[in-house]
């Protein structure tokens with residue numbers, strides 16, 4: 001199965017390739033300010049109806065758990081949209097990763113990227129590292145809690161152009177939680193590599209713990225704007241993807 005013994009790299013996005021502020025400030029505020037128009041324009045499209053059905057399901061679960069989300073009404077179209085916007089904002093205030101929300105955000109961002117209104121940020125050392133690793137024959141892969149659609153869009157529309165050609169695979173939490181070691185074993189299996197041949201880089205110690213338990217070598221990425229990590233001293237850390245720091 002694993003014909004090629006090519007080592008692979010697995011990268012987190014937020015706080016690793018990309019400033020956390022881009023995701024939390026630029027992307028989230030774009031979704032907030034465009035969700036109403038987006039729903040009004042696409043309310044009857046099959047894909048958006050699926051997202052709305054998922055949001056209604058999440059809403060029912062929130063109520064069951066005794067939470068107090070803003071009510072979803074089933075009245076006239078405009079009132080429905082108003083209530084969905086309020087619930088979507090409530091979910092985003094809590095940084096919830098619900099399927100309906102992520103899928104809807106992905107569609108809103110896609111419109112923004114395609115219109116040129118959104119450009120993704122990557123740290124300056126990221127594009128040269130991608131080129132270097134590609135020349136060395138390494139497989140370059142992403143593991144992020146954002147949907148794989150959101151990941152593809154991000155790398156295809158950066159401030160320095162389309163970087164998506166460098167990336168071989170995008171993994172999101174459909175493969176499992178980022179803090180569960182089984183997710184990393186599954187990723188290695190998909191890559192047809194041994195876990196020990198895949199270097200995982202992230203800004204979150206809990207994720208490095210999980211990848212390390214699966215047998216992956218790890219590096220802790222420390223970028224401007226990242227949260228200080230407990231037990232950071234357990235890991236070798238880097239401030240950039242430079243060859244000196246990464247060793248590759």
Ligand SMILES: [Mg+2]
Nearest residue numbers: 012014015203
């Ligand atoms: Mg991160």
